[in-house]
Amino acid sequence: xxxxxxxxxxxxxxxxxxxxxxxxxxxxxxxxxxxxxxxxxxxxxxxxxxxxxxxxxxxxxxxxxxxxxxxxxxxxxxxxxxxxxxxxxxxxxxxxxxxxxxxxxxxxxxxxxxxxxxxxxxxxxxxxxxxxxxxxxxxxxxxxxxxxxxxxxxxxxxxxxxxxxxxxxxxxxxxxxxxxxxxxxxxxxxxxxxxxxxxxxxxxxxxxxxxxxxxxxxxxxxxxxxxxxxxxxxxxxxxxxxxxxxxxxxxxxxxxxxxxxxxxxxxxxxxxxxxxxxxxxxxxxxxxxxxxxxxxxxxxxxxxxxxxxxxxxxxxxxxxxxxxxxxxxxxxxxxxxxxxxxxxxxx
Amino acid sequence: xxxxxxxxxxxxxxxxxxxxxxxxxxxxxxxxxxxxxxxxxxxxxxxxxxxxxxxxxxxxxxxxxxxxxxxxxxxxxxxxxxxxxxxxxxxxxxxxxxxxxxxxxxxxxxxxxxxxxxxxxxxxxxxxxxxxxxxxxxxxxxxxxxxxxxxxxxxxxxxxxxxxxxxxxxxxxxxxxxxxxxxxxxxxxxxxxxxxxxxxxxxxxxxxxxxxxxxxxxxxxxxxxxxxxxxxxxxxxxxxxxxxxxxxxxxxxxxxxxxxxxxxxxxxxxxxxxxxxxxxxxxxxxxxxxxxxxxxxxxxxxxxxxxxxxxxxxxxxxxxxxxxxxxxxxxxxxxxxxxxxxxxxxxxxxxxxxxxxxxxxxxxxxxxxxxxxxxxxxxxxxxxxxxxxxxxxxxxxxxxxxxxxxxxxxxxxxxxxxxxxxxxxxxxxxxxxxxxxxxxxxxxxxxxxxxxxxxxxxxxxxxxxxxxxxxxxxxxxxxxxxxxxxxxxxxxxxxxxxxxxxxxxxxxxxxxxx
Numbered sequence: 001x002x003x004x005x006x007x008x009x010x011x012x013x014x015x016x017x018x019x020x021x022x023x024x025x026x027x028x029x030x031x032x033x034x035x036x037x038x039x040x041x042x043x044x045x046x047x048x049x050x051x052x053x054x055x056x057x058x059x060x061x062x063x064x065x066x067x068x069x070x071x072x073x074x075x076x077x078x079x080x081x082x083x084x085x086x087x088x089x090x091x092x093x094x095x096x097x098x099x100x101x102x103x104x105x106x107x108x109x110x111x112x113x114x115x116x117x118x119x120x121x122x123x124x125x126x127x128x129x130x131x132x133x134x135x136x137x138x139x140x141x142x143x144x145x146x147x148x149x150x151x152x153x154x155x156x157x158x159x160x161x162x163x164x165x166x167x168x169x170x171x172x173x174x175x176x177x178x179x180x181x182x183x184x185x186x187x188x189x190x191x192x193x194x195x196x197x198x199x200x201x202x203x204x205x206x207x208x209x210x211x212x213x214x215x216x217x218x219x220x221x222x223x224x225x226x227x228x229x230x231x232x233x234x235x236x237x238x239x240x241x242x243x244x245x246x247x248x249x250x251x252x253x254x255x256x257x258x259x260x261x262x263x264x265x266x267x268x269x270x271x272x273x274x275x276x277x278x279x280x281x282x283x284x285x286x287x288x289x290x291x292x293x294x295x296x297x298x299x300x301x302x303x304x305x306x307x308x309x310x311x312x313x314x315x316x317x318x319x320x321x322x323x324x325x326x327x328x329x330x331x332x333x334x335x336x337x338x339x340x341x342x343x344x345x346x347x
Numbered sequence: 348x349x350x351x352x353x354x355x356x357x358x359x360x361x362x363x364x365x366x367x368x369x370x371x372x373x374x375x376x377x378x379x380x381x382x383x384x385x386x387x388x389x390x391x392x393x394x395x396x397x398x399x400x401x402x403x404x405x406x407x408x409x410x411x412x413x414x415x416x417x418x419x420x421x422x423x424x425x426x427x428x429x430x431x432x433x434x435x436x437x438x439x440x441x442x443x444x445x446x447x448x449x450x451x452x453x454x455x456x457x458x459x460x461x462x463x464x465x466x467x468x469x470x471x472x473x474x475x476x477x478x479x480x481x482x483x484x485x486x487x488x489x490x491x492x493x494x495x496x497x498x499x500x501x502x503x504x505x506x507x508x509x510x511x512x513x514x515x516x517x518x519x520x521x522x523x524x525x526x527x528x529x530x531x532x533x534x535x536x537x538x539x540x541x542x543x544x545x546x547x548x549x550x551x552x553x554x555x556x557x558x559x560x561x562x563x564x565x566x567x568x569x570x571x572x573x574x575x576x577x578x579x580x581x582x583x584x585x586x587x588x589x590x591x592x593x594x595x596x597x598x599x600x601x602x603x604x605x606x607x608x609x610x611x612x613x614x615x616x617x618x619x620x621x622x623x624x625x626x627x628x629x630x631x632x633x634x635x636x637x638x639x640x641x642x643x644x645x646x647x648x649x650x651x652x653x654x655x656x657x658x659x660x661x662x663x664x665x666x667x668x669x670x671x672x673x674x675x676x677x678x679x680x681x682x683x684x685x686x687x688x689x690x691x692x693x694x695x696x697x698x699x700x701x702x703x704x705x706x707x708x709x710x711x712x713x714x715x716x717x718x719x720x721x722x723x724x725x726x727x728x729x730x731x732x733x734x735x736x737x738x739x740x741x742x743x744x745x746x747x748x749x750x751x752x753x754x755x756x757x758x759x760x761x762x763x764x765x766x767x768x769x770x771x772x773x774x775x776x777x778x779x780x781x782x783x784x785x786x787x788x789x790x791x792x793x794x795x796x797x798x799x800x801x802x803x804x805x806x807x808x809x810x811x812x813x814x815x816x817x818x819x820x821x822x823x824x825x826x827x828x829x830x831x832x833x834x835x836x837x838x839x840x841x842x843x844x845x846x847x848x849x850x851x852x853x854x855x856x857x858x859x860x861x
Contacts, residue, residue, distance in 0.1 A: 087856050090805045091527070093479045098856065102808060105852045112848065115817060179661075180653055201589045201656030203825060287590035287658035293821050294589075306809070308452060309473050315808025315856070 084317035088310050095314065102318035115297070120323075122207055123275050123299045129211045130218070130271035137215065138222030139264070143252045145223065146230040156223070163220030171284035174213050175200065200285070206294035210282050214274075217281070222267055229260035261342040268338060272331050276323060279304050299323050385521055388497070388514040390767055395499030396510065398748050399492075402741050406437045410738045415451055415469035416444035418679035419536075423758035424468075430754065431745060438738060456482060465733035466742065468535060470725040474524070475805060477728065478531040484729040486530040489740050490516075494747045515747040519794040520765040523724055533743055534765035535725040538678025539699075539718035539788045540597025545672050546694040546780045548575070548582065554672070556698055560602075560638060563701045567642065567649045570672050579670040585643065586651035586671035588662035592820040594675040599632075599639045600719040600795075600813075601700035607631035608707045609717065609793055618801040618811050621850040626839040632813060637835040638703055644823040655824060659683075667691050673698070677721040681781035682760040697784035699792070716792040723796025761785045806857040815849075816842055 084102055086095035109116040141159060145152045162170055177184050178199040185196055197205045233256065241251050257264065279301035286296050292305060303316045410431075414424055421444055428440040443464060445451070450458070451469035459482040477483040495510035513521070513530075520534035542563075544556070552573060557563040567584040575582040587594060604612045611631065615623050626633040643650060651671050654662065666674040667687035674680070681688075681695050688695050699716065706714035729739045745751055752766045756773065761782025770790035777783045797812070804810040816838075823833040854861040 087808070087858060088806055089858055090475055090802070091479065093476055096858070101852060101856045105808065105849065105856060108849060108852065112845070113816070175658075179656060198653065198656040200658075201653070201825075206656075287588075287660075291593070291817060293592070308471065309476065309805075311806055311810070312808050 080317040080321060083313050084321050086314050088314060090311065093310075095310075098314070102314045103322070105315060106318050106322060116302075118295045119297045119299060119302050122295055122297060123278070123323075125207070125211070126214070126274045126278050126298065127272055129214060130274045131268055133211075134215045134218050135222065135264075135267060135271055138219055138267075139226055139257065140252070141219065142223045142226035142230060143248075143256060145227060146256075147248065156227075159223050160220040162217040163224075167217070167280050168284050170217055171213065171281060174216070175285050178209070201294065203294045206286075207296050210285055210296050213285060214278070214281050225263055225267060226260060229263035230256060233259045258342040259345055261345065265335065265338045269331060269335055272334060276300060276327055385513060385518070387516075387518060387767075388508060388510050390510070390514070392499075393749070393769060395497055396495040397498055399494055399496075399744060401434065401745075402737070404435060404437045404738060404741075408438045408735060408738055409441055410438055410466070410735055410742060411441045411443065411464035411733075412466040412468065412742075413443040413445060413450070413464040414467075415448065416446050417448075417470075418683055419759050419762060420682065423755045426754045426758050427746065427751065430751065431742060434745065435741070456480065459483065459730050459732060461732075462734075463730035463732055465735050465739040466727060466729055468727045470535075470722065472532065472726055472728055474532040474726060474728050475526045478526055478529070482731050483531055484731050484733075484736060484739075486524075486533065486729065489533075489743060490530045492740070492744060494744055512744060512747055515766050517765045517767055517794070519720070519796070520723065522800070523796065523798045524726060532726040532728045534723070535727055536678065536720070536722040537763050537765045537789060537794060538720045538722040539697075539785060539792060539794060540594075540675075540677040540680075540721055541601065541700045541718070541788070542598060542698040543666065543674045543676035543680050543684075543781075544696050544698050545666065545669060546696040547692065548669055548672055549696075556696075557701045560642075560701045560703045564642060567646070571648060577669050579665070579668050582669065583651045583671045584649040585654070585673050585675075586657070586662055586665045587654045587675050588657045588659045589655035589821055590657075591659045591662075593818055594677060594680075595639060595643070595820050596818065597677050597719050597721060598675055598700050599635050600797075601717055602635035602638055602703050603632045603813075604717040604719070604795055605700070605703055605706035605714065606634055608715075609795060612795055615813070616797070616799045616801070618799060618803045621846050624815070624843055624846040626843065633835055633839045634705065635703070636838070639820075640823055640835050644820075644827045647824070647827065650824075655821060663687060667693050667695075669693060678762055678785070679722065681779075682762060685760050694780050696780035697788065699784075699788045716788070718788055718792035718794050720794045720796045723794075724798055756782060756786075763789065802857045802859050803853060806859075807853060808856055809853070811853070814842065816845055 083095055085097060085099060087098040087101060088094075089096050110120070141155075145156055145159075149155070176182055179185060188196055199209050200206055237255060237259070238251070241255060246255070277300055278298050282292060282296040282298060282301055283304070286292050286294070291297075292301055297305075299320070303320055306312055307316055412424065412428075414421070421442075424442060428442055431440055432438060441464075448469065448471065451467060452471050452473060455467065455472065456477060459477060474483055478485070490511065490513040492512050493509040494512050494515055497508040497510055516534060517537045520537055524530055524532040524534050548554075549556070552570075552575060554566060554569065555562075557566050570582065570584040573582075607615075607629070611629070615629070622628055651657075651665055653665070657665065662674060663680075663684045664687055665671060667684045668691050676697060681697070684695060687693075699718070702714040709715050727743070729736055729743075733739060746764070747766055749766075749769055749772075752764050752768065753773075755764045756762060756768075756777075761777065761779055761784075763785070768786075768789075770786050773786045774783065774790070777786055799805075799811075801811070819833055819838050823838070826832045851861040
């Protein structure tokens with residue numbers, strides 16, 4: 001019998017791996033019947049007390065995250081929404097309702113201001129870079145590490161090292177590796193490449209350099225996540241692949257990927273949000289410059305760099321909310337779409 | 348169903364309110380900044396000046412100062428700490444250094460509401476807002492307090508003349524710290540920029556300091572043709588940093604004000620009309636920018652080939668290492684390059700921005716020297732809730748004394764506090780080329796800065812600047828020689844187009860009637 005999809009494999013293995021019914025309930029407490037409870041009021045009180053303790057535990061555990069969510073997400077976003085419809089007045093240090101003024105200014109700039117347009121385009125390209133390049137690379141590298149290629153442990157350390165170094169150190173190390181004093185240029189010169197580009201001073205090359213850095217620095221974390229997911233895939237499936245003579249490419253794309261699909265979707269979603277969240281990488285690579293030149297500015301870096309006083313808050317709030325309003329439905333839609341695949345498997 | 352109706356009604360209300368507000372939101376120009384000139388005591392003859400009598404403080408009094416440890420370093424404040432403690436043995440000065448600008452800008456209001464230090468020193472302290480919230484001290488009393496008494500009398504009277512704190516402040520810094528009719532901060536720096544030059548190299552090659560723009564162009568050609576070889580390669584006329592390309596502002600703004608005159612510049616900074624951005628009516632900035640364009644963008648061979656890719660540290664290093672003869676500079680440049688210059692054995696000097704042919708002339712026919720102060724908004728404030736405000740006031744009066752104010756240039760490679768120095772004394776005693784050049788420039792030039800009291804700056808979401816579209820230095824250099832270059836005509840036409848399209852909305856967003 002030839003097995004073609006992970007779901008078929010899952011069905012095959014589920015029978016063998018599923019524990020017998022009697023084992024499944026072994027060790028659990030059977031719920032007492034009403035009659036038994038009536039007969040034994042002491043036991044009933046014990047159960048009620050247990051439920052209260054559990055409830056208190058859950059409430060205590062939820063208080064902090066809920067409080068944090070309410071402040072850091074709820075309050076801030078509601079306030080940002082309000083602020084975006086105001087203008088600042090220094091003499092009273094207050095925000096005055098101004099209707100759609102900030103949005104009017106924003107739309108005008110979206111239509112005509114080159115810097116604003118480039119900021120949006122650069123941010124959107126992070127989707128392509130993160131989900132289109134970084135994520136597939138992470139899956140492929142994780143798979144090779146999982147298959148225990150020679151020196152897999154060394155590669156694992158090499159891939160993960162950038163993730164444990166401070167971003168400022170890593171960014172500066174990367175920046176100074178290129179340029180006339182950097183080892184990359186010297187290496188390329190020794191290989192016969194002359195007239196090298198200005199890595200950090202060109203509107204076409206520099207954004208690509210920032211993307212390359214993001215890919216390099218971002219691989220480690222993704223590889224750890226995917227390696228963890230792959231290690232949970234049952235060995236029986238892989239042994240079956242081996243017996244059937246399934247090649248590595250086919251195993252990766254038709255067996256492994258569907259098996260780790262939930263992790264893939266989560267990582268894909270996180271990658272998508274980089275469109276709205278990336279700012280530290282270009283910030284450090286471009287010398288923390290307030291104007292962030294050479295098409296390297298992103299949406300959040302624009303907001304970060306331009307916020308100095310409450311006077312800037314209304315316009316920046318409008319800018320941020322507009323970007324979120326456009327992008328969040330895309331993220332949610334993509335998640336809904338991706339979740340339609342491989343529902344019946346997941347490790 | 349009912350909930351839906353209520354929600355729909357609420358949304359309609361919000362929309363209606365918003366649309367109504369679209370037509371309004373304006374108002375009259377609020378009386379915030381104050382440009383009224385201040386009469387100051389003539390300080391040309393300082394003989395007979397007697398310092399104020401020091402106050403006594405109880406033993407164990409503490410003065411807490413938090414300062415930004417950036418381009419000016421901390422040697423100057425440590426020197427002041429030592430001397431102040433000597434002069435006031437009962438006072439213990441506690442310094443807190445911070446390299447986080449946010450401590451002084453975004454989070455300072457929260458700090459000042461709690462248990463703050465007594466004094467804060469940094470750039471970009473939002474003192475206007477802090478004063479509105481009564482978080483920083485009203486300093487009118489300090490500004491009117493007597494720092495010196497002039498005992499020599501005058502021709503008309505034998506009475507002693509008080510020299511107040513306000514008389515000690517450099518006049519061009521006073522506009523920065525007055526808000527709503529009160530003094531709310533103390534200006535920190537009086538600086539001047541232009542072009543830093545490698546004096547060691549200039550002396551070795553016999554290159555002359557250019558006085559005019561034409562001489563600067565000729566010098567660049569001479570340096571290029573000299574083809575001077577060093578360990579670092581061929582020396583180019585300029586090196587500069589792409590990430591801080593705004594350092595060219597010192598050069599361009601100086602030429603702008605040379606051409607326009609200080610009065611037209613001050614009118615511009617009020618942003619009262621969009622016509623100020625029309626380069627047909629006000630051509631000076633475009634002319635200045637064109638001079639820069641013709642020298643730098645149109646001559647890539649005059650700049651170190653990596654300039655656009657260099658960050659500020661990279662540019663400073665290349666300059667100190669002798670890879671280029673000159674670099675656009677602000678007042679802190681020499682201090683930033685100090686350690687590297689020492690390492691490479693380079694002495695750095697300052698060339699004042701050379702005069703352009705259209706520069707305004709004085710009554711004797713000499714071009715008027717002006718100097719753009721990039722650090723003009725750095726300031727010091729006293730916390731309203733500070734535990735020892737009277738000691739803080741005493742500290743600033745003490746700082747205004749000439750001998751104490753000198754501690755700053757002595758420990759910062761020629762930077763100066765915003766006090767009126769005895770420049771003749773400094774000229775005599777300065778040893779560093781940069782410090783000497785700076786003192787000469789400060790003593791000759793009319794300083795100006797980009798501080799504006801217009802609501803279009805302090806109330807606006809995207810504050811106005813002379814370049815509302817960005818300063819375009821990089822784009823001009825990058826696009827030169829390509830099919831669609833950023834020429835001065837294109838840059839300034841685009842600026843005017845943007846202002847025409849956005850002026851009304853920008854005014855309304857700042858609460859001003861267009």
